[in-house]
Amino acid sequence: MIFNPKIEMMPRDELKKLQSERLVWQVNRMYERVECFRTRMDLNGIKPSHIKSIDDLHLLPFSYKKDLRDYYPYGLFAEPLENILRIHASSGTTGKQIVVGYTKCDLDNWAETVARSLVAAGATKASLIQNSFGYGFFTGGFGVHDAASLIGATIIPISAGNTQRQVNTMVDFGSTMLTCTPSYAMYLGEAVEEAGMRDKIKLKAGVFGAEPWSEDMRHAIEYKLGIKAYDIYGLSEVQGPGVSYECEYQCGMHICEDLFAAEIIDPDTGEVLPEGSTGELVFTTLAKEGFPVIRYRTRDICSLVYEPCRCGRTHIRMNKPQGRSDDMLIIRGVNVFPSQIEEVLLNSGSGVTPNYQIIVDRVNNTDTLDVNVEMSEDFLQDEVRSIEMLEKSIVDKLRSVLGIGAKVHLVNPKSITRSEGKAKRVIDNRKI
Amino acid sequence: MFIKQLTIFVENKFGRVADILDILGKNGIDICALSIADTSEYGLMRMIVSDPSKAKTLLQNSGVIVKITDAIAVPLSHTPGGLSKVMEILKAGGISVNYLYAFVGGENGGAVVVMKTDKPEETVMLLSQNGIKPLEKAF
Numbered sequence: 001m002i003f004n005p006k007i008e009m010m011p012r013d014e015l016k017k018l019q020s021e022r023l024v025w026q027v028n029r030m031y032e033r034v035e036c037f038r039t040r041m042d043l044n045g046i047k048p049s050h051i052k053s054i055d056d057l058h059l060l061p062f063s064y065k066k067d068l069r070d071y072y073p074y075g076l077f078a079e080p081l082e083n084i085l086r087i088h089a090s091s092g093t094t095g096k097q098i099v100v101g102y103t104k105c106d107l108d109n110w111a112e113t114v115a116r117s118l119v120a121a122g123a124t125k126a127s128l129i130q131n132s133f134g135y136g137f138f139t140g141g142f143g144v145h146d147a148a149s150l151i152g153a154t155i156i157p158i159s160a161g162n163t164q165r166q167v168n169t170m171v172d173f174g175s176t177m178l179t180c181t182p183s184y185a186m187y188l189g190e191a192v193e194e195a196g197m198r199d200k201i202k203l204k205a206g207v208f209g210a211e212p213w214s215e216d217m218r219h220a221i222e223y224k225l226g227i228k229a230y231d232i233y234g235l236s237e238v239q240g241p242g243v244s245y246e247c248e249y250q251c252g253m254h255i256c257e258d259l260f261a262a263e264i265i266d267p268d269t270g271e272v273l274p275e276g277s278t279g280e281l282v283f284t285t286l287a288k289e290g291f292p293v294i295r296y297r298t299r300d301i302c303s304l305v306y307e308p309c310r311c312g313r314t315h316i317r318m319n320k321p322q323g324r325s326d327d328m329l330i331i332r333g334v335n336v337f338p339s340q341i342e343e344v345l346l347n348s349g350s351g352v353t354p355n356y357q358i359i360v361d362r363v364n365n366t367d368t369l370d371v372n373v374e375m376s377e378d379f380l381q382d383e384v385r386s387i388e389m390l391e392k393s394i395v396d397k398l399r400s401v402l403g404i405g406a407k408v409h410l411v412n413p414k415s416i417t418r419s420e421g422k423a424k425r426v427i428d429n430r431k432i
Numbered sequence: 433m434f435i436k437q438l439t440i441f442v443e444n445k446f447g448r449v450a451d452i453l454d455i456l457g458k459n460g461i462d463i464c465a466l467s468i469a470d471t472s473e474y475g476l477m478r479m480i481v482s483d484p485s486k487a488k489t490l491l492q493n494s495g496v497i498v499k500i501t502d503a504i505a506v507p508l509s510h511t512p513g514g515l516s517k518v519m520e521i522l523k524a525g526g527i528s529v530n531y532l533y534a535f536v537g538g539e540n541g542g543a544v545v546v547m548k549t550d551k552p553e554e555t556v557m558l559l560s561q562n563g564i565k566p567l568e569k570a571f
Contacts (some may be wrong), residue, residue, distance in 0.1 A: 375474075382437065382531075387476070414495075
C-alpha cells in the first residue's frame, strides 16, 4: 500500500523540479532568518541567487551537530517561538542536549512521512498500532503517534518499558502493529515466547528504528513475533523518524525526497561522491520551517540506490547505515558520545580526567553500557562507603546526562589497555 | 592528634596482596597493623607502617594507588572492658565509628585500636578529656 501515491510515485523529473523550487525557497528564507547560515554563505562568497536548482546543492555550506550546541537553544530556529508548536530534544556531544522545534506545517509533514512508512508496512484505518517508542523529548513516540492519527488507525500510546504490560496489551487489545526500537522488539518477542503467548497475539507487522540492527536480528524478531519487520530511519536534527523507510521489498529505505534532499560525501574532504558510492550521508530539509538544515552532516556512513524500485515508488533508497564517521554510539536507541561520559568523569574527581574505557555489549538483546574507570588517588578514600558514594554519584550523573543507565567499575591503574600511548576509549562488543 | 595510615586500593586479582607486601618487606618497611575491607569488586587495605611516606613512594613507583590518611589510634588498658569503655565514651558523645581494627603494641602489652569516626577532631578531644590520649606514632 502507498499512502501518498501522487508524491511517492512522482516521476523523477517532476520530483527534481519540486526539490529545486523548495531548495531556492529554503535557502532564501534561511539566509534572511538564520544568522549562522548567512555568515557561512557570506564567508564562502555564496549568495542565495546562486542557487537555482537542486543541482546547485553542492555549493552550499555544511552544517554540523556542533552548531546546535553553539546556538543552543533557539539560535538556529527560522521561526519565532510563537509559531513553534513543539520542541523535541536529544543528546548532544557534551552535557547539553540539542533542541529542535516544529511549526504546524512541520508536524503535518512529519506525520505524513511516518504515515508513508506505516502504510508501506501495511497499516490501514483498521490497524491497532501499539506504539512502544518512548514518548517525551525523544522523537519516536510522538512521531508515530501523529502518523497513526493521520492514517486514522487506532493508536495505543503505551510508550516504552514495562514489558509485562506490553505483552498483556498486545494480547488483550489485539494490537496488529508494533512500533519501537529493534532491540526492544527482540526483548518483547522473547517475553511473548516465554509467556507462551505467541498464538494469542494478532501482530502482523512492526516498524522499528532509532538504532542499528542487522538482517539476522530482523529474522529473529519476525520469527519470535510472527510478523514482518520494517526499518524506519530518521534523526531529530532533520526531523525524527520518517526521513526514510522500507517498502514491502525491503531493499533499502526510500527517502522522502520531496522533503529531504540526500547526498553522499567523502567525510574527510567534503566532496560529493558519485552515485552508488559509500560515504557520509548529508541531508537538506526542503520544506521545514521551524528548524531547517542545509547539508546537515549526519555522520552516518551508507550508500544510496538510484535504480527504480519494484514497489513503484520513485524516491531513491538508502542502505542501512554501516557505521559512523564520528564516535557516536547508539545505545538502547539513545545517542551517546564518549565525550559526554568523559565530561561526567572530569567533574567527579578533582578536575582530572581519569583513564576510562566504555564497554558496550548486547546481553539478552538489550544494550549494556559499562564504564571502567582506573582508580586514582583522586578517587581513593579510606572508607569503602565514600568510594561507593562516589561511584553512585557517577552513575547518577551519567543517567541524568545520557538518559540511560550505566554501570561503573573501578579498576586497577594501568589495567586499561593503551595502544601507542593512547587508550582505546570505546569497545563495542555488539554484533549488529 | 592523628596517626598516619596507608590506604591502598587492591584490585580483586590473584596474588595482589602478596605483591604489595613483598614491596614493603624488601624495602625494610615494618607493618604493625593491617585490615582489609572487601567489596565485590575490589579491596581496601589500611595499614600502620614504620615509615608511611617512604612506603607510599615505594608503592606508587610500583603503580599501586595509595594514599596517606589520618586515623585515630587509641591505646587500651590491658584489662577486660578496655575497649568497651572507649565505645561508651563515644556513644555518650554521639560519635559513630566508621571502621575499626586493632593491634597489640601498647604500653604493658595492651592493644591499640585504629579507628575512623564521623567526627575525628571531636573524638580525640572527647577521649583526651576522659584521660585517654590517642597515639600519633606506633613506632
